Amino acid sequence: MTSPAAPPSSPARRRPPWAGRNYSLLTAAAVVTNLGSNGALIAASFAVLAAGGTAGDVGLVAAARTVPLILFLLIGGAVADRLPRHHVMVAANVLSCVSQGLFAVLVLTGTPQLWQMMLLAGLGGVGQAFFGPAAEGMLLSTVTGEQAGRAFAVFRMSMNGAAIGGAALGGAMVAAVGPGWVLAIDAAAFAVAGAMRSFLDVSHIPERVRSSGLVADLRAGWQEFSSRPWLWGIVVQFSVINAVVAAAEAVYGPLVAREHLGGAAPWGLALAGFGAGTVCGAVLMMRWKPRRLLFSGLLCVFPLAMPSAALAIPLPAWALIAVMFATGISIEVFGVSWMTALHQEIPEDKFSRVSAYDWLGSLAMVPIATSLAGPAEDAFGRSEALWGSAGLIVLLTALVLLLPDVRNLRRRTPGPVTAAAPELSPEPTLTPLPAPSPSATPSPAASPDAEGPVGRHG
Template sequence: MTTPPPVSRASGRWSSRRPSWAGRNYVLLAAAAVVTQLGSHGATIAAAFAVIETGGGAAEVGLVTAARTLPLVLFLLIGGAVADRIPRHHVMVAANALNCVSQAVFAVLVLSGEPRLWQMMVLTSLGGTGQAFFSPAAEGMLLSSVSGDQVSRAFALFRMAMHGAAIGGAALGGGMIAAFGAGWVLAVDAAAFAVAGLLRAFLDVSHIAPRARGGGLLADLREGWHEVIGRPWLWSIIAQFTVVVAVIGAAQGVYGPMVARDELGGSRPWGIALAAFGVGTLLGAVLMTRWRPRRLLLAGTLCVFSYAVLPAALAVPLPIEALVVAMLLNGVAIEVFGVTWMTALHQEIPEEKLSRVSSYDWFGSVAMLPVATALAGPAESIFGRGPALWGCAVLVVVATALVLLVPEVRNLTDRRTRKDPAAGASGVSDTTGAPGVTEAPGVTGAASADAEGTVRRPG
């Protein structure tokens, strides 16, 4: 652990009011994440409705969503290895620049006329490529930037700021689509990426030791794989979320907008429902600033059963008022998992391998997502929308029940104590930095990260 630099006079009275772990990096990363969340949560809704407004249905929405997630599957592992080799903030800035350009072109096409399906697929695939490199770098930055007894609180407070922005972004996005159209929401998202990239360019990573080049990219990937496969709690939860993220991605990204159009009244109520989920995650983050469960993964995994709420609610479908309540409670439960998962990774994984482990984590989360979203339309045609959504709910329950059979998931404990603040930490941290992401729902969407709109688990 490095020693934090002394507080300069230039930092003044403002620095003295911050917690010791809320250094310069924390402020920059938090500000960038908030800006991105404001843009991306509205843009996720806007992309789906841009397809719908051109006459597309569930199949077309699924293809555009799959076009975004396919590059994640292809490039995530490479992105993780790259982020453990070069300064992580350089990777983050380059990814933000790519996302900015792709969203700006998407916005121009929507505002200037009727975009073609292939054009929307190409542009969303560029956005997915940017996220494939951004996510492991951002999560590695996040996990390596805090240490000591307040790790969980730091993660929870950071996520609280993100979720507050997500609430505003989802509600604002739904309202802007109704008032001005999807194109302007996409333009706002492009501007948000530009601002976030500029903020991240000023991050200080001098406290992180330079990485040895090692034996090459493939050797780095093998080393990350052995780190994952040697920890049953890690690979089992990654496998669990391979299923969970895929089915919730289809429910939220494909069926959700269609149910909103046919049953709920359009984009505005769907935006309100997603905002309610955001409120729930905000409340969950508040809870996790005060609650520190001893069995980290047991407490978190039990909360993953709540992921079944979304597809079940859409299958009924519940009226908007009940859907809002269900999404609120779901958000609280999912945030418990998000913080406990991040704390477990911070405690167990060496700092120099964080981005590679994160890339395998992300890879598991999105591996089946392109397939699930692309097949959502055909599944609706064959089985009907209701049965397809009930099937999503059942798969969530089964996958989560199976992972609880793994002893390490039930028994992994929080080893930190107030007498030894650094106990169990990865060993390469600094109080000058602080949490820096997460995507996802995300599932994601329903869950996490400096979310560029992709559904994944909340970590």
């Protein structure tokens, strides 16, 4: 009797075992939005300038996006743990699509007023405040098993690659067709990504237990956050590190490039070198699985001091590009290790709230640091301020490494735990009462999904 022919392999069969349907949809949608959003960041600045705005006006529009992002993050995290996360993500994408679409219409049909651009940027910030924690929680709940680190590495590599391509393509399109059309393309990207995310399957996620309200959810998230020294210790560390890196790259870097490196082009290549390094770092983490997750990751944070030191000297352009490339590799090792630790240690129903506290800690001090960069240069000198930034990165990283939980947290693998592999004590049982973990990799243009972009570290 002839055996029946084997059915043709389905697309799912051609994917790695850890790349399920939800993971593939999330990755594809993140690539789409990163391509659009990184170009739109450039377009928004040139739209303000084309409307007669000054450099200060560009900063006001950027601040108009950042302030509501910070204000609504904790609420966004609590909402994402109460409602189906993909619904929150889609709603946030719709808001971002509408705000960017209106921004594009204003630019294409006339001269937008500063208040109008600030209002639309603020709506985009609100959308990102709800999207970010929901997206991170959804990604963490999508990946299972010991291949989680590889899955996170591929996801981050896809995002970073799209960010590099989006910035390059966006800059070229702004020059060719103007900022309005680039903003319109970004609005369309949000629409496409939102449609893709509407097909996410959440049937595997346990039904949420109703709490007594939003405030109780925030207290439970705070308890989860504050009860883990490795978590809040690293978030506090990166609240300062992200701030000084942002000041160095947004304020001092362009000035050093103009005065010593030959202008904007070498600085752009240095930032591109950082992005290329993050892609290479993600490729490395697809194969390397360090046993001591946070210890190995934090050792790779020390090189983050090198770009500030290189600008303080300053090094020639080719050396700065090499430094930025090496830094990109090292910080990506930390980023993947960080996501793997969160996935392993945080209960699924609190992913988004913990992510919100992480985001808040990672972003809150950035506007302060960038606003104080100029006065610090006047008071101490630019080189001294840059050396100070490098010193803070080294000092804070060394201090966090003193925490026993940071040094001892091990990667867990399926199966019985042997006595030779000491683990942290079991997670405490949490009650619905009072919850840092830096998801924001400091980078020239970082964000888990550059729909807002983060720069976040993890």
